[in-house]
Amino acid sequence: MTVIICDICKQPIATIDRKTVHAPITGDQLHSPMPKAGVPALIPDYVDWVNMRCVRCHKRPFINDYILTTDKFEKIELKKKSAPKPKERGPKSGK
Numbered sequence: 001m002t003v004i005i006c007d008i009c010k011q012p013i014a015t016i017d018r019k020t021v022h023a024p025i026t027g028d029q030l031h032s033p034m035p036k037a038g039v040p041a042l043i044p045d046y047v048d049w050v051n052m053r054c055v056r057c058h059k060r061p062f063i064n065d066y067i068l069t070t071d072k073f074e075k076i077e078l079k080k081k082s083a084p085k086p087k088e089r090g091p092k093s094g095k
Protein backbone atom coordinates (compact mmCIF):
# COMPACT_ATOMS: atom_id res chain seq x y z
CA MET A 1 0.00 0.00 0.00
CA THR A 2 1.22 3.47 -0.87
CA VAL A 3 0.15 6.55 1.04
CA ILE A 4 -0.99 9.36 -1.20
CA ILE A 5 -1.56 13.01 -0.47
CA CYS A 6 -4.02 15.66 -1.53
CA ASP A 7 -2.76 17.66 -4.50
CA ILE A 8 -3.95 20.87 -2.87
CA CYS A 9 -3.12 20.71 0.83
CA LYS A 10 -0.49 17.94 0.66
CA GLN A 11 -1.99 16.05 3.56
CA PRO A 12 -2.10 12.25 3.51
CA ILE A 13 -5.66 11.27 2.70
CA ALA A 14 -5.58 7.66 1.56
CA THR A 15 -3.60 4.62 0.60
CA ILE A 16 -3.77 3.03 -2.81
CA ASP A 17 -2.67 -0.17 -4.41
CA ARG A 18 -0.33 1.14 -7.05
CA LYS A 19 -0.80 -1.97 -9.17
CA THR A 20 -4.48 -1.36 -9.65
CA VAL A 21 -4.92 2.39 -9.37
CA HIS A 22 -6.09 3.97 -12.61
CA ALA A 23 -7.83 6.97 -14.08
CA PRO A 24 -10.37 8.19 -13.37
CA ILE A 25 -9.64 7.73 -9.71
CA THR A 26 -12.66 6.78 -7.66
CA GLY A 27 -13.39 6.24 -3.99
CA ASP A 28 -13.22 2.49 -4.24
CA GLN A 29 -9.53 2.75 -5.12
CA LEU A 30 -8.79 4.76 -1.99
CA HIS A 31 -8.33 3.05 1.34
CA SER A 32 -7.67 4.08 4.89
CA PRO A 33 -4.68 6.42 5.24
CA MET A 34 -3.72 4.58 8.42
CA PRO A 35 -5.04 1.03 8.17
CA LYS A 36 -2.89 -0.26 11.02
CA ALA A 37 -4.39 2.31 13.37
CA GLY A 38 -7.89 1.23 12.37
CA VAL A 39 -8.70 4.54 10.74
CA PRO A 40 -11.55 4.12 8.25
CA ALA A 41 -11.22 5.29 4.66
CA LEU A 42 -11.77 9.04 4.49
CA ILE A 43 -13.31 8.97 1.04
CA PRO A 44 -16.34 6.72 0.57
CA ASP A 45 -16.25 3.95 -2.02
CA TYR A 46 -19.09 5.35 -4.09
CA VAL A 47 -17.54 8.77 -4.73
CA ASP A 48 -16.42 9.45 -8.27
CA TRP A 49 -13.65 11.78 -9.34
CA VAL A 50 -15.93 14.73 -10.00
CA ASN A 51 -17.53 14.64 -6.56
CA MET A 52 -14.45 13.68 -4.61
CA ARG A 53 -13.42 16.14 -1.91
CA CYS A 54 -10.44 16.18 0.38
CA VAL A 55 -11.59 15.86 3.98
CA ARG A 56 -9.09 18.48 5.06
CA CYS A 57 -9.21 21.29 2.49
CA HIS A 58 -12.54 20.36 0.86
CA LYS A 59 -11.15 20.76 -2.62
CA ARG A 60 -10.96 18.07 -5.27
CA PRO A 61 -7.83 16.25 -4.15
CA PHE A 62 -6.56 15.02 -7.52
CA ILE A 63 -6.60 17.52 -10.34
CA ASN A 64 -3.92 16.15 -12.59
CA ASP A 65 -3.25 12.89 -14.35
CA TYR A 66 -1.05 11.76 -11.52
CA ILE A 67 -1.23 11.31 -7.78
CA LEU A 68 1.42 12.22 -5.27
CA THR A 69 2.76 9.90 -2.62
CA THR A 70 4.21 10.76 0.76
CA ASP A 71 7.47 9.28 -0.43
CA LYS A 72 9.32 12.38 -1.64
CA PHE A 73 6.23 13.49 -3.53
CA GLU A 74 6.72 10.73 -6.05
CA LYS A 75 4.25 11.02 -8.86
CA ILE A 76 2.23 8.01 -9.89
CA GLU A 77 0.78 8.50 -13.31
CA LEU A 78 -2.87 7.61 -13.62
CA LYS A 79 -3.43 5.67 -16.76
CA LYS A 80 -6.79 4.84 -18.09
CA LYS A 81 -7.69 1.27 -17.52
CA SER A 82 -7.98 -0.46 -20.84
CA ALA A 83 -11.68 -0.42 -21.27
CA PRO A 84 -13.54 -3.55 -22.24
CA LYS A 85 -14.55 -3.52 -25.86
CA PRO A 86 -17.63 -1.39 -26.33
CA LYS A 87 -20.69 -3.31 -27.28
CA GLU A 88 -21.66 -2.84 -30.84
CA ARG A 89 -24.66 -0.68 -31.30
CA GLY A 90 -27.30 -0.98 -33.91
CA PRO A 91 -29.09 -4.02 -35.21
CA LYS A 92 -27.64 -7.34 -34.22
CA SER A 93 -25.82 -9.09 -36.95
CA GLY A 94 -27.86 -12.12 -37.84
CA LYS A 95 -25.53 -15.03 -37.47
Ligand SMILES: [Zn+2]
Pocket: 006, 007, 008, 009, 010, 011, 054, 055, 056, 057, 058, 059, 061
Ligand atom coordinates in the same frame (compact mmCIF):
# COMPACT_ATOMS: atom_id res chain seq x y z
ZN1 LIG B 1 -6.65 18.67 0.67
